[in-house]
Every structure is written in structure tokens, then in C-alpha cells.
Amino acid sequence: xxxxxxxxxxxxxxxxxxxxxxxxxxxxxxxxxxxxxxxxxxxxxxxxxxxxxxxxxxxxxxxxxxxxxxxxxxxxxxxxxxxxxxxxxxxxxxxxxxxxxxxxxxxxxxxxxxxxxxxxxxxxxxxxxxxxxxxxxxxxxxxxxxxxxxxxxxxxxxxxxxxxxxxxxxxxxxxxxxxxxxxxxxxxxxxxxxxxxxxxxxxxxxxxxxxxxxxxxxxxxxxxxxxxxxxxxxxxxxxxxxx
Amino acid sequence: xxxxxxxxxxxxxxxxxxxxxxxxxxxxxxxxxxxxxxxxxxxxxxxxxxxxxxxxxxxxxxxxxxxxxxxxxxxxxxxxxxxxxxxxxxxxxxxxxxxxxxxxxxxxxxxxxxxxxxxxxxxxxxxxxxxxxxxxxxxxxxxxxxxxxxxxxxxxxxxxxxxxxxxxxxxxxxxxxxxxxxxxxxxxxxxxxxxxxxxxxxxxxxxxxxxxxxxxxxxxxxxxxxxxxxxxxxxxxxxxxxxxxxxxxxxxxxxxxxxxxxxxxxxxxxxxxxxxxxxxxxxxxxxxxxxxxxxxxxxxxxxxxxxxxxxxxxxxxxxxxxxxxxxxxxxxxxxxxxxxxxxxxxxxxxxxxxxxxxxxxxxxxxxxxxxxxxxxxxxxxxxxxx
Numbered sequence: 001x002x003x004x005x006x007x008x009x010x011x012x013x014x015x016x017x018x019x020x021x022x023x024x025x026x027x028x029x030x031x032x033x034x035x036x037x038x039x040x041x042x043x044x045x046x047x048x049x050x051x052x053x054x055x056x057x058x059x060x061x062x063x064x065x066x067x068x069x070x071x072x073x074x075x076x077x078x079x080x081x082x083x084x085x086x087x088x089x090x091x092x093x094x095x096x097x098x099x100x101x102x103x104x105x106x107x108x109x110x111x112x113x114x115x116x117x118x119x120x121x122x123x124x125x126x127x128x129x130x131x132x133x134x135x136x137x138x139x140x141x142x143x144x145x146x147x148x149x150x151x152x153x154x155x156x157x158x159x160x161x162x163x164x165x166x167x168x169x170x171x172x173x174x175x176x177x178x179x180x181x182x183x184x185x186x187x188x189x190x191x192x193x194x195x196x197x198x199x200x201x202x203x204x205x206x207x208x209x210x211x212x213x214x215x216x217x218x219x220x221x222x223x224x225x226x227x228x229x230x231x232x233x234x235x236x237x238x239x240x241x242x243x
Numbered sequence: 244x245x246x247x248x249x250x251x252x253x254x255x256x257x258x259x260x261x262x263x264x265x266x267x268x269x270x271x272x273x274x275x276x277x278x279x280x281x282x283x284x285x286x287x288x289x290x291x292x293x294x295x296x297x298x299x300x301x302x303x304x305x306x307x308x309x310x311x312x313x314x315x316x317x318x319x320x321x322x323x324x325x326x327x328x329x330x331x332x333x334x335x336x337x338x339x340x341x342x343x344x345x346x347x348x349x350x351x352x353x354x355x356x357x358x359x360x361x362x363x364x365x366x367x368x369x370x371x372x373x374x375x376x377x378x379x380x381x382x383x384x385x386x387x388x389x390x391x392x393x394x395x396x397x398x399x400x401x402x403x404x405x406x407x408x409x410x411x412x413x414x415x416x417x418x419x420x421x422x423x424x425x426x427x428x429x430x431x432x433x434x435x436x437x438x439x440x441x442x443x444x445x446x447x448x449x450x451x452x453x454x455x456x457x458x459x460x461x462x463x464x465x466x467x468x469x470x471x472x473x474x475x476x477x478x479x480x481x482x483x484x485x486x487x488x489x490x491x492x493x494x495x496x497x498x499x500x501x502x503x504x505x506x507x508x509x510x511x512x513x514x515x516x517x518x519x520x521x522x523x524x525x526x527x528x529x530x531x532x533x534x535x536x537x538x539x540x541x542x543x544x545x546x547x548x549x550x551x552x553x554x555x556x557x558x559x560x561x562x563x564x565x566x567x568x569x570x571x572x573x574x575x576x577x578x579x580x581x582x583x584x585x586x587x588x589x590x591x592x593x594x595x596x597x598x599x600x601x602x603x604x605x606x607x608x609x610x611x612x613x614x615x616x617x618x619x620x621x622x623x624x625x626x627x628x629x
Binding site: 060064065066067069072075076077078079080084085086087088091092094095096097099100101103104107108109110111112113114115116117118119120121124128131135150153156157158159160162190192230232234236 | 339343346347350351354359360361362363364365366367368369371372375381382383384385386387388389390396400403404407409423424425427428429430431432479480481482483486487495617618619620
């Protein structure tokens with residue numbers, strides 16, 4: 001898997017109008033009624049693949065830890081009231097249709113997945129994309145992690161004390177072609193525990209270990225280990241070679 | 244890469260409006276027929292037009308966890324999985340609503356001033372954590388949110404990972420429980436049936452009737468019985484026509500089914516029947532019917548069609564594993580389940596689905612399963628025991 005482009009948006013909480021305005025410069029599809037989560041997703045994905053030729057068989061893999069929480073809150077408010085009427089666009093908004101909007105904006109009719117895996121959503125999505133690419137189920141992949149800021153929810157209402165106060169939309173584009181690639185993903189491995197991971201990598205730790213999203217700056221290192229783990233110690237290691 | 248192996252469904256369990264165990268479910272399926280179907284629905288829909296589980300629970304939280312426990316333990320028990328084998332289970336979950344009913348419950352209590360916590364959870368990863376703990380799995384669970392194709396996409400990936408020896412065995416769970424957000428949401432989109440009789444592809448078809456159900460499928464690289472079905476191929480695409488409707492021409496759905504056949508190395512003439520998605524919505528009655536017609540035309544032959552939503556309702560993201568579990572139970576009992584409620588073809592429908600159960604008399608079977616989702620996600624999957 002050869003990474004050609006990455007894009008990272010991690011910014012303080014911004015209103016929906018900000019992303020509508022930014023997105024209007026990138027695509028013309030009708031997103032007038034889209035929620036902030038969807039706008040973040042489409043903006044990040046399109047920013048990643050600007051000027052990048054895409055194959056007809058592009059796979060889109062959207063990872064999210066929390067999904068469209070603002071729409072969820074709107075719907076919970078609506079059903080809790082006496083009449084319980086749910087606004088159609090709020091209902092559609094909680095059904096994680098962001099990957100559809102991305103596919104429509106890119107005219108991509110290939111595989112299309114929305115995925116969650118507690119604390120390891122992006123890594124599991126990338127693992128799936130890596131599988132599809134190496135098994136020729138798709139010809140290129142667009143893999144992203146999207147989560148909107150939880151600022152609008154008081155900390156006491158965040159069940160696990162979730163601290164996400166940023167808007168995030170971080171993407172990478174990859175295919176099987178080494179030409180003009182910026183990095184190569186050598187391997188993606190999953191471990192049942194951090195100790196099990198250290199048994200394998202402990203003595204071979206390369207020059208850089210990244211615990212955050214893969215960015216072009218980080219990838220410039222000759223060999224990068226991206227490591228992510230959940231609260232129980234299960235972890236995923238991604239070996240990346242800078243090119 | 245090492246040579247592929249097969250992936251078998253070695254156990255399955257279902258908890259739905261027909262019952263919570265295979266014996267009860269099959270008994271119900273065999274007792275409902277075209278003559279008594281409307282009376283059955285009148286009784287079932289006494290409270291609201293919805294296919295409910297056959298048990299009551301004290302709370303939404305109790306319901307969710309008891310239902311999951313039930314189907315997972317039934318599956319593990321059926322296969323007699325050892326503790327070591329359970330640790331090897333990779334967990335895959337597919338659902339539209341996930342645990343939103345728990346958040347509705349929490350929010351209502353908060354709104355009434357009975358609780359100071361508005362949410363039960365944010366994000367659905369906790370469901371994966373729960374299943375990892377329940378099974379003592381060494382793997383990290385993965386949840387699919389692709390609307391009505393969620394659990395079938397989960398199944399397809401699990402099967403391919405086993406076939407390519409990336410994992411040894413997998414548990415695929417589909418879950419969809421009643422919640423106001425989904426019921427009222429579909430109502431606001433005016434997609435629910437007013438006649439309260441489920442009639443996909445029928446002239447009198449007037450919409451969807453939702454249902455709740457949970458199922459679990461155990462996938463392994465070796466069969467546990469000679470009758471076990473195995474994964475033969477699948478295809479997933481995105482129909483970018485519209486967020487809420489399929490392209491009425493049926494072409495994206497046709498391509499999905501056709502590619503699934505190609506990936507399974509099968510011709511349509513080798514398929515014993517197609518389990519259609521058949522939601523009963525006006526759009527699906529057109530788009531999927533057109534897709535089936537295109538498939539028949541391309542392959543120069545036809546094959547029987549059946550639809551299971553009249554039996555258990557539209558269970559959305561869980562419909563994949565739910566309808567596959569139900570189909571496998573019926574096939575193991577020796578018959579193909581019929582399409583209840585159908586009387587006369589809707590305009591543009593060129594086939595009549597199976598109206599009565601069809602005995603298989605021990606014949607080996609190839610089945611094409613079709614699923615179509617909001618957001619254009621379309622998946623077809625082939626299972627076989629040939």
C-alpha cells in the first residue's frame with residue numbers, strides 16, 4: 001500500500017457555516033441540509049484528493065469514534081418531547097451517510113464503509129482498506145477519521161469523560177503504485193496486549209514512533225511505527241517506510 | 244499470499260418476532276401461510292405495526308444486553324466452542340441504530356429530572372468492548388454502520404479474512420432493537436405501510452413495516468457438519484443516485500448481484516434461489532425488480548425469488564445476519580421459506596416470488612442474498628453447501 005496524499009484537519013470547534021463555506025470551494029453537490037459531521041467528512045476527504053486522479057474502483061473507508069453526535073442530540077430532544085416527531089434530515093443525519101456524500105462528490109461507485117472500533121477506529125479502517133487493496137477488491141483507497149467537537153456537551157454529560165474538543169477530519173489516499181508515493185505501509189499488525197506488541201517490536205523499535213495520525217511530516221522519517229491502543233491494551237501497529 | 248481456504252458458517256442463532264430459538268422459529272414459519280397471514284399480523288400488531296421480540300424486558304439496557312447474550316451464547320453452545328476457541332473469535336457487528344434505545348432511555352430520565360446524565364454513551368464502540376469481554380476475545384471488535392447493509396458487510400469481511408487466513412474464526416452479530424428515533428424517522432419520511440400488511444413486489448404494497456431482531460453467525464475455516472454453508476463470493480458498491488432511494492433503473496443493484504455471481508464463479512442457472520431485499524417501499528419495488536429483470540435477461544434464465552421481511556419485518560442494519568440466519572434454519576429443516584403477503588405483481592414486476600415453502604429434499608443449495616441500503620450501499624452475497 002503506497003500513500004500518495006494525506007490531509008489533516010484538527011481545529012478548535014467551529015460552527016457549521018465555516019465548513020459549508022470551505023466546502024463550497026471544493027464541490028458543487030447539494031449539502032445544504034447536511035450536518036456538521038457530514039460536512040467535515042466531505043471537506044477532509046476532498047481536500048486529501050484534490051488534483052489526485054482516482055480510479056473508478058475507489059474504496060472509501062470512514063472511521064469515527066462518536067459519529068454525528070449533534071444530530072443524535074437533536075433527535076433525542078425530538079423523541080423525548082410529547083409528539084415525538086423527528087425531522088427527516090435529522091433522522092438521516094444520524095444514519096452516518098457521510099460516506100455517501102463523499103462518494104457522490106467524487107463520483108465514486110466502489111466500496112463504501114463507515115466503521116467504529118473503540119479507540120482504534122482509524123487503525124481498523126486502515127486495516128480493512130489494506131486488505132481490500134492487497135486483495136485487489138479495490139484499486140485505490142481513501143481512508144479517514146472524522147469526529148466533530150463535543151464542546152456543545154457539558155463534560156458531566158460525556159459518559160466516559162470524552163475530551164474531544166476539536167473538529168477532526170484526517171485522511172490518507174493510497175494505491176498499489178509506488179511511483180510518486182510518499183510512503184509505503186509495510187505491515188499492519190494487531191496485538192491482544194501491549195506486552196505482546198513489545199515482545200515483537202521491543203528490540204526493533206525504529207527511529208520514530210507515532211501515536212497520532214499519520215501526517216506527511218511524520219512520514220518523512222525513514223521508518224515510522226504508528227501505534228494505537230485501547231483501554232484494555234489491545235493495540236495495532238502500522239509499519240510505514242518513508243520514500 | 245497463501246492459497247485461500249473456505250469460510251463456513253458453523254453455527255447461527257436468531258432472536259426475533261418468531262421466537263428466540265431455532266425450533267420455535269421454524270415452527271412459527273411453518274404455521275404461517277398465505278391464508279392466515281393477515282390474521283397473524285393483526286394479532287402481532289396489536290400495539291403498533293411493528294414486529295416485536297417475543298419477550299418483555301424491564302428496561303432498554305436490560306433488553307439490549309440480554310438479547311446479545313442470548314444469541315452469542317446460543318451460537319457458542321451450538322458449536323461447542325472451547326474457551327481457547329472463543330479467545331480466537333474476531334468480533335464484527337452490524338447495525339443501523341446500534342444502542343440508540345439506551346440513549347433514548349437515558350435522555351428521557353434526564354428530561355424528567357430523574358437523572359443527571361443525559362447520555363448512556365457517545366459512539367458505539369462500547370458494544371464492541373462488551374462482546375470482546377463476553378467472549379474473552381483477543382481481537383479488537385469492528386462495527387459497521389452502512390445502514391441496511393451493515394451486518395452483511397460485516398459478514399462478507401469476516402468471511403474473506405478467514406478465507407485468506409488473516410483470522411481463524413469470527414463472530415458476526417447483527418442487532419436492531421425498537422427505538423423511537425428510527426420508528427418516528429421512517430414515519431417522517433412517509434415510508435411506513437399504512438395497510439399494516441407486508442407485501443413486497445405486490446400491487447397493493449404500500450411501504451415498510453419495521454421489526455426488531457438480533458442474530459449471531461459463527462464463521463470458521465473448517466465445517467462442523469456436512470450441511471454447513473460456506474461463503475462463496477460477494478460484492479459491495481455505492482449507488483450514488485440518491486441518499487434515500489436506489490436508482491430506479493435497477494442497474495447498480497443488477498451490477499452488484501452480477502458481480503457477486505462472478506466473484507462466486509457461478510452462473511445464475513446454478514443459483515437455487517435469490518433472497519431479495521424486498522423492503523416493500525415503492526422505490527425498492529421498482530429498482531430491485533428491475534435489477535432482477537436485468538439479471539434474468541443477461542443470463543438468459545430465471546431463478547426463484549423469495550423475501551423474508553413479511554416474516555420478521557425490516558430489521559435494517561441487522562437484516563443481513565437476521566435473514567441469512569433465518570434462511571439457513573429453514574434450509575436445514577429442508578425447505579425454502581416463502582414470501583408471505585404477495586397476491587398480485589406490482590406494475591413493472593416481471594416475476595412472482597415463491598408463495599409456498601419449497602421442499603429441498605436434501606439437495607445441496609446455492610443462494611444469492613441481496614441487500615440495499617440508504618446512502619446507496621448495496622451488497623450481494625452468495626452462500627453454498629454444494
